[in-house]
Amino acid sequence: MTQYFGGLCAVSEFSVSLEKGELAALIGPNGAGKTTVFNLVSGFYKPTRGEILFKGRSIKGKKPHEVTSRGIARTFQNIRLWFDMTVLDNIRIAQHHALGYGLLDCFLRTPRYMRREREIEDHAMQVLETLGLAEVAHELPKNLPYGVQRMVEIARALSIKPDLLMLDEPAAGLNSADVDGLIKNIAAIHEEFDLAIWMIEHQMDVVMSLCSWIKVIDFGATIAEGTPTQIQNNPDVIKAYLGDETI
Amino acid sequence: MSGTLNIYWQSVIMFMGVNIILSSSLNIINGNMGEFSCGHAGFMAVGAYVSSVLSVALFAKSATFGAPLLGPAYAVWLFPVVLLIGGLAAALVGLLVAIPSFKTRGDYLAIITIAASYIVKSTIENIGIIGGARGFMGMGRVMDAMENTIHLPWIMIWVFLGTVFSVWLIRRFIYSTFGKGVDAISQDEIAAEIMSVNTNRVKLVAFMVSCGLAGLAGGLFAHILGYVNPGSFTILKSTEVMVMVYMGGMGSLSGSVIAAVAMTLLMEALRPLQIIKWVVIPLLLVLLMQFRPEGIMGRRELVDIFPGLRKFYTFKG
Numbered sequence: 115m116t117q118y119f120g121g122l123c124a125v126s127e128f129s130v131s132l133e134k135g136e137l138a139a140l141i142g143p144n145g146a147g148k149t150t151v152f153n154l155v156s157g158f159y160k161p162t163r164g165e166i167l168f169k170g171r172s173i174k175g176k177k178p179h180e181v182t183s184r185g186i187a188r189t190f191q192n193i194r195l196w197f198d199m200t201v202l203d204n205i206r207i208a209q210h211h212a213l214g215y216g217l218l219d220c221f222l223r224t225p226r227y228m229r230r231e232r233e234i235e236d237h238a239m240q241v242l243e244t245l246g247l248a249e250v251a252h253e254l255p256k257n258l259p260y261g262v263q264r265m266v267e268i269a270r271a272l273s274i275k276p277d278l279l280m281l282d283e284p285a286a287g288l289n290s291a292d293v294d295g296l297i298k299n300i301a302a303i304h305e306e307f308d309l310a311i312w313m314i315e316h317q318m319d320v321v322m323s324l325c326s327w328i329k330v331i332d333f334g335a336t337i338a339e340g341t342p343t344q345i346q347n348n349p350d351v352i353k354a355y356l357g358d359e360t361i
Numbered sequence: 362m363s364g365t366l367n368i369y370w371q372s373v374i375m376f377m378g379v380n381i382i383l384s385s386s387l388n389i390i391n392g393n394m395g396e397f398s399c400g401h402a403g404f405m406a407v408g409a410y411v412s413s414v415l416s417v418a419l420f421a422k423s424a425t426f427g428a429p430l431l432g433p434a435y436a437v438w439l440f441p442v443v444l445l446i447g448g449l450a451a452a453l454v455g456l457l458v459a460i461p462s463f464k465t466r467g468d469y470l471a472i473i474t475i476a477a478s479y480i481v482k483s484t485i486e487n488i489g490i491i492g493g494a495r496g497f498m499g500m501g502r503v504m505d506a507m508e509n510t511i512h513l514p515w516i517m518i519w520v521f522l523g524t525v526f527s528v529w530l531i532r533r534f535i536y537s538t539f540g541k542g543v544d545a546i547s548q549d550e551i552a553a554e555i556m557s558v559n560t561n562r563v564k565l566v567a568f569m570v571s572c573g574l575a576g577l578a579g580g581l582f583a584h585i586l587g588y589v590n591p592g593s594f595t596i597l598k599s600t601e602v603m604v605m606v607y608m609g610g611m612g613s614l615s616g617s618v619i620a621a622v623a624m625t626l627l628m629e630a631l632r633p634l635q636i637i638k639w640v641v642i643p644l645l646l647v648l649l650m651q652f653r654p655e656g657i658m659g660r661r662e663l664v665d666i667f668p669g670l671r672k673f674y675t676f677k678g
Contacts, residue, residue, distance in 0.1 A: 155553055183556040194552035196545050206538045207545045211557035213538065216435040217566055221530055227537070234538055274557060280457065 115332030124228065125150050128164075128336040132278065136310045137300075137324040141345075143354055148314045148333040149191060152280050156188050157181035173276065187271035188280035191314075193263050197256040201247065201266050205238035205273045241273040244306070245299065261292035265299065271309065281301075282315040285320045295322055321344070330354065371517060372585065373629050378524040379582045384605035385531050385614055386574035389567050389602035391603065393535055395547030396470050398473040401602045404451040406594035407638050408576020409583040412447030412522040414491055416440065416584070418590025421502035425490060433506030440507065442517065444580040451576020452569040454481065463561045466550075478599060484592045496590025500583055520581050527574045534570060534672060540657060543567045544612070558569065604646060609656050616658030623657075638660035 125147045140148050153159050157178040166174045173181050196204055219227040242248045255263055285293050315321045322342045324359040329339040390398045418426040420436040457477045507515040509565045534540040542563040544555040554560045582661045583589040604626050609616030631638040
């Protein structure tokens with residue numbers, strides 16, 4: 115797919131295919147267009163050219179909430195939780211795609227409404243417990259440390275029961291102890307839930323220890339792809355990150 | 362009832378009810394959704410006129426519509442239906458604001474809400490059959506018809522029921538997972554959309570609920586006075602309601618109710634000051650914003666301050 119902003123070609127002829135259960139990374143220098151790729155997939159932008167297929171069906175041009183309800187969840191580079199609502203509410207609201215009741219049910223509190231609200235809350239608590247966040251369920255995210263906010267955001271994305279989880283720089287702004295915890299958590303999530311994970315990441319230890327396949331882009335164009343060892347030794351990648359040797 | 366409370370206090374209490382409906386319904390938009398609607402009076406006007414015209418045409422003899430279509434005896438039973446139709450009409454006019462809200466927000470949407478309320482007001486002023494700028498009357502006869510059928514202070518009862526109904530409806534809406542989508546939009550609209558909230562649908566529903574209840578309040582208002590004219594639904598009225606919302610605390614339902622009661626009483630208490638009232642009330646607002654900018658309740662509800670109240674709720678909010 116290709117994306118232009120005005121005359122600027124932000125992403126050019128980008129192509130990737132992810133298999134079920136895969137753990138892949140998308141890396142590249144700042145401004146390479148990584149987040150744009152994520153925004154294209156999550157429906158935030160519509161690609162100028164190209165096609166996005168998910169589970170064999172086109173999701174091109176669908177609204178973000180439609181894309182999400184088909185099973186693609188994501189997190190953001192700068193954490194975007196609803197900071198003035200409890201962690202539990204943050205997870206509950208992410209169940210909007212599967213509410214299963216309408217406005218009238220909500221006014222009349224029909225049995226269906228009561229049942230669904232209970233199920234939603236149980237599901238939210240369950241997700242929090244799986245990720246070891248149960249004790250912060252009634253806290254406001256703005257009062258939590260940064261590392262925990264990250265995990266809450268991942269929990270919120272997971273609560274959608276996605277088939278594809280996209281993490282946009284999950285390790286950004288974390289200290290080294292938190293990064294170790296994050297690596298363990300992502301590995302555990304990948305093990306426990308039946309999903310593919312696709313992440314953008316700058317911290318190479320995260321990428322190298324987790325991902326089986328890496329794609330490198332720069333100025334919107336793909337410059338390399340392969341396994342972690344292949345990427346580490348690829349001269350084009352080193353050039354993109356460190357610049358040309360001749361000055 | 363009329364023996365124990367004089368007419369003056371009766372009307373103060375009834376306007377309190379109307380103000381509670383207005384402020385708590387505007388709170389959905391200006392408080393929970395974080396938008397800035399300045400046109401609440403316009404939707405109130407729609408409800409006021411639709412329900413007044415309907416009730417006069419159905420239940421009372423008037424110069425405009427001639428003999429009643431149904432007769433005065435039906436008034437007692439069908440009056441709530443008439444009020445609800447007024448509310449529904451206002452909810453439909455609310456689309457005028459709800460649909461632009463898909464694309465704009467903040468100051469731009471505020472201008473659209475003002476425009477919508479002026480569209481309503483000018484339309485009413487230019488429809489001759491409902492009195493135009495002179496106003497519309499005859500609702501007093503409907504009230505009389507009700508009291509003649511069964512001798513009870515009907516308007517008082519309807520205002521009371523309408524107020525309880527509205528607060529109950531709003532409470533159920535904003536505490537549901539569905540309604541919490543409204544808060545999610547106010548705190549981070551992009552996150553809401555990406556986290557599976559159909560933001561357009563939630564906005565549409567929030568605006569329609571809010572405008573519909575404003576219409577219900579308008580219907581009650583018209584029947585309390587027995588007379589409506591477009592001059593009652595100016596930007597001053599919208600501002601009055603906004604003041605109540607910000608005084609109570611944005612996003613706090615109990616705050617809106619408390620502020621509506623307090624403002625109604627305050628305006629009555631300051632009535633002897635006549636025009637100086639409009640110096641004192643804004644001054645109080647300036648002081649409030651200076652020393653307690655989050656309003657009386659902030660974002661909290663009564664149960665957050667008095668946890669003991671929680672046992673009265675059957676379903677936790």
